[in-house]
Amino acid sequence: MASKNTEHEGCAFGIDPEMWGERMTRGDTSDCRTDWFRMSRFGMFIHWGLYSELAGEWNGYSYHGIGEWLQFRARISAADYAKIASRFNPREYDPRAWVALAKAAGMRYIIITSKHHEGFALYKSAVSAFNIVDATPYGKDALAELAAACREADMPLGFYYSQTQDWHEPDAFGNNWEDIQAKRNFDRYLEQKVLPQIRELLTGYGKVAFLWFDTPGAIDAAQSQKILQTVRELQPDCLVNSRIGNNMGDYQSLGDQEIPATAHAGMWETIDTHNDTWGYVATDSCWKGPREILTRLLRVVAKGGCYMLNVGPDGAGVIPPLSADILREVGAWLQQHADAVYGAGLSPLGDFPWGTCTSNGARLFLHVFIWPPQGRLVVPGIFREKVNARMWSRQGGESLEVIPGENHIALNLPMHASSLLIPVIELECQQTPQPAPGVMVLEGYRNEFPASRAKLTEVECTKQSWMEKFGDWKHADCLTQWKRESVAEWRFKPLLSMRATIQIEYSSTFENGDTKWQLWIGSQKLEFPLIASGEDSTGIGGWPRRMRFRTIIAGTLQLNAEEQCLRLVPLEREANAVNITSVSIST
Ligand code: FHN
Numbered sequence: 001m002a003s004k005n006t007e008h009e010g011c012a013f014g015i016d017p018e019m020w021g022e023r024m025t026r027g028d029t030s031d032c033r034t035d036w037f038r039m040s041r042f043g044m045f046i047h048w049g050l051y052s053e054l055a056g057e058w059n060g061y062s063y064h065g066i067g068e069w070l071q072f073r074a075r076i077s078a079a080d081y082a083k084i085a086s087r088f089n090p091r092e093y094d095p096r097a098w099v100a101l102a103k104a105a106g107m108r109y110i111i112i113t114s115k116h117h118e119g120f121a122l123y124k125s126a127v128s129a130f131n132i133v134d135a136t137p138y139g140k141d142a143l144a145e146l147a148a149a150c151r152e153a154d155m156p157l158g159f160y161y162s163q164t165q166d167w168h169e170p171d172a173f174g175n176n177w178e179d180i181q182a183k184r185n186f187d188r189y190l191e192q193k194v195l196p197q198i199r200e201l202l203t204g205y206g207k208v209a210f211l212w213f214d215t216p217g218a219i220d221a222a223q224s225q226k227i228l229q230t231v232r233e234l235q236p237d238c239l240v241n242s243r244i245g246n247n248m249g250d251y252q253s254l255g256d257q258e259i260p261a262t263a264h265a266g267m268w269e270t271i272d273t274h275n276d277t278w279g280y281v282a283t284d285s286c287w288k289g290p291r292e293i294l295t296r297l298l299r300v301v302a303k304g305g306c307y308m309l310n311v312g313p314d315g316a317g318v319i320p321p322l323s324a325d326i327l328r329e330v331g332a333w334l335q336q337h338a339d340a341v342y343g344a345g346l347s348p349l350g351d352f353p354w355g356t357c358t359s360n361g362a363r364l365f366l367h368v369f370i371w372p373p374q375g376r377l378v379v380p381g382i383f384r385e386k387v388n389a390r391m392w393s394r395q396g397g398e399s400l401e402v403i404p405g406e407n408h409i410a411l412n413l414p415m416h417a418s419s420l421l422i423p424v425i426e427l428e429c430q431q432t433p434q435p436a437p438g439v440m441v442l443e444g445y446r447n448e449f450p451a452s453r454a455k456l457t458e459v460e461c462t463k464q465s466w467m468e469k470f471g472d473w474k475h476a477d478c479l480t481q482w483k484r485e486s487v488a489e490w491r492f493k494p495l496l497s498m499r500a501t502i503q504i505e506y507s508s509t510f511e512n513g514d515t516k517w518q519l520w521i522g523s524q525k526l527e528f529p530l531i532a533s534g535e536d537s538t539g540i541g542g543w544p545r546r547m548r549f550r551t552i553i554a555g556t557l558q559l560n561a562e563e564q565c566l567r568l569v570p571l572e573r574e575a576n577a578v579n580i581t582s583v584s585i586s587t
Pocket of ligand 1: 066068069214215256271278
């Protein structure tokens with residue numbers, strides 16, 4: 001089938017200034033209302049609505065990107081879109097099976113779209129007939145059925161609610177392809193649809209664990225406050241995410257699919273897609289496998305966050321079987337390593353070139369994503385007391401020899417990689433270890449010096465976000481705004497003397513040739529060009545551009561096992577067209 005991208009699609013996301021409520025600067029760190037959430041760490045997000053019936057196709061065209069935005073992308077009028085309801089008859093919807101899958105995947109809460117931007121309610125609403133009971137042949141309240149299944153299984157349930165965008169309603173935002181919202185009165189929409197529907201959700205479905213708002217856009221502080229007050233009055237324990245807007249809410253939802261590079265303060269979550277869409281798209285098979293999901297989950301927990309992974313059931317109500325199989329594999333791993341995730345938190349040592357670390361009380365869990373050369377795992381950090389180490393396998397825990405060293409310990413693992421999805425080593429420490437100064441460079445890996453850890457002079461570290469497909473977000477911390485006087489520096493120490501390859505990951509929009517750069521380590525110098533990386537200058541969705549990162553080899557150097565500094569400097573003014581995400585040293 002032919003695929004289609006639409007020109008107008010951008011300003012769509014142009015519901016700025018608050019796309020994600022990212023102005024929120026804090027989440028409550030310790031509050032008995034949020035403790036269970038922090039302990040849970042892993043939840044299921046469900047996007048389900050009329051868009052699931054369309055599966056990413058309209059009028060013979062296939063739209064690649066997030067499926068729940070199909071109405072917007074194909075410019076389907078609200079009147080035509082409403083007719084899809086007469087086809088929506090999810091006969092195979094089995095909410096018990098969904099809850100059982102969430103349990104099997106090790107997920108500890110569920111949040112489902114009660115009303116997405118399309119405006120259609122998945123439950124019986126007295127204030128809008130555009131709902132599953134009144135407008136579809138299915139005729140039953142899908143949320144009531146899910147709430148009952150969750151209650152039976154003791155699974156906390158929350159509702160996603162799109163409070164600003166509603167493409168069906170004349171008084172809301174987001175429908176910019178018709179003139180139905182030209183005379184919008186948003187306060188009227190708030191009073192006549194949003195607040196009554198939120199009341200319905202909070203009074204008709206038992207205990208609601210979350211109300212999850214989205215794309216606050218132009219909503220003002222008084223309007224966000226009114227919504228929050230309604231939630232607080234009806235269910236004071238219900239948690240609200242930051243996308244309610246205007247720096248409100250109990251915890252922060254980061255940008256879509258965003259995993260921060262470093263630990264993040266307060267209560268927060270990463271929300272992620274299983275493939276490249278939230279709502280079901282028949283042609284999207286870009287699934288993340290079990291290993292990738294666990295890696296992302298562990299990286300989030302290691303930085304103190306919760307991870308909510310989405311599933312997109314189809315129009316019949318079926319979660320794609322491949323997605324379900326992958327989730328079950330994730331769950332099998334989690335069952336074996338529950339303490340490393342549930343109730344676990346921050347790595348005191350940051351990430352390592354071979355993996356990451358989570359902590360639970362006096363125990364540290366090392367998650368080995370890359371098996372070490374010759375089975376010798378070096379853990380950088382200052383360990384002042386004796387440490388006991390065990391490696392977990394299907395047969396149970398096996399003690400490992402711990403060899404103390406300067407600013408590190410070393411563990412002798414078997415020579416060959418474990419067959420476990422992600423091998424875990426448990427360290428029992430009497431005292432929490434401290435991070436080693438600077439970056440310890442280990443042999444046999446790519447040792448990354450990220451932008452966010454550089455010491456900067458006349459250069460900035462900024463987060464860049466862009467879409468690869470429509471609605472499929474990527475994020476990177478980058479060194480930007482380079483000038484002739486700029487310097488970025490990283491301190492590091494190779495564990496052993498080594499011949500090392502130095503790589504630069506960057507993107508550049510400078511089309512008229514290249515920019516020249518120098519990299520210094522002590523008195524050794526490398527000079528190299530950075531050419532245009534082929535960024536797409538138009539981007540998708542009206543966003544300034546789509547970044548394209550490339551990794552080049554700047555050169556090789558002999559490094560001694562001593563503390564030293566890597567300095568990166570541009571030689572030309574045009575360097576301001578360059579974004580650098582990291583420098584890395586590999587052996
Ligand atoms: O526009 C929505 C999108 O469809 C999806 O629901 C995501 C999930 O976080 N939120 C918005 C974009 O950030």
